[in-house]
Amino acid sequence: MQEALVLRLIAAGVPTSDIAAQLAVNEPEVKQHIKALLLKARAKTASRLKSAPTAL
Structure with a gap:
């Protein structure tokens, strides 16, 4: 669930x-979610995740 929120916020251009x-977590936890999302999307950078909400 938090990965989905992180993905939406990344797509909106919100900084880590x-x-x-916003999620009341520490920054390393957000970075872990981003790493997991990068693996799922087979993306190399977080900026590539901006188009992922429609692809995932």
């Missing part, structure tokens, strides 16, 4: 630190 604040 702001995502952490």
Whole structure:
């Protein structure tokens, strides 16, 4: 569930630190979610995830 929220926030261009604040978690946890999303999307950068909500 949090991965989906992280993905939506990334797609909206929200910085990692702001995502952490909005989800009330620490920044390393957000980065772990991003890493998992990168693997699932077979993407190399978080900016590539911006188009992922429609692809995943």
